[in-house]
Amino acid sequence: xxxxxxxxxxxxxxxxxxxxxxxxxxxxxxxxxxxxxxxxxxxxxxxxxxxxxxxxxxxxxxxxxxxxxxxxxxxxxxxxxxxx
Numbered sequence: 001x002x003x004x005x006x007x008x009x010x011x012x013x014x015x016x017x018x019x020x021x022x023x024x025x026x027x028x029x030x031x032x033x034x035x036x037x038x039x040x041x042x043x044x045x046x047x048x049x050x051x052x053x054x055x056x057x058x059x060x061x062x063x064x065x066x067x068x069x070x071x072x073x074x075x076x077x078x079x080x081x082x083x084x
Contacts, residue, residue, distance in 0.1 A: 008020070029047065030069050031070045037064060064079060
C-alpha cells in the first residue's frame with residue numbers, strides 16, 4: 001500500500017481559501033499544521049479523514065506556507081502561496 005508524500009492543494013496560489021486533497025491510503029484522523037517560512041506554526045486543525053478538505057486560512061498574510069499533515073506517525077507535506 002503506497003501513500004504519496006505530497007499534498008495536492010488547489011487552487012494554488014489562492015486567497016487563503018483552498019482545497020486539500022489527501023493521498024489515498026490514509027486512515028483515521030489527521031492533524032494539519034500550517035508553517036510560515038521561519039518554521040513557526042501559524043495555524044492548525046484536525047482533519048476527519050475525508051479525501052478532500054476545504055481549508056480557510058484567509059486570516060494569514062500573503063506569503064508562502066508549508067502544510068504538514070500528520071497521520072499515524074507519517075508526515076505529508078505541501079506548499080501553498082497565499083496572495084491577497
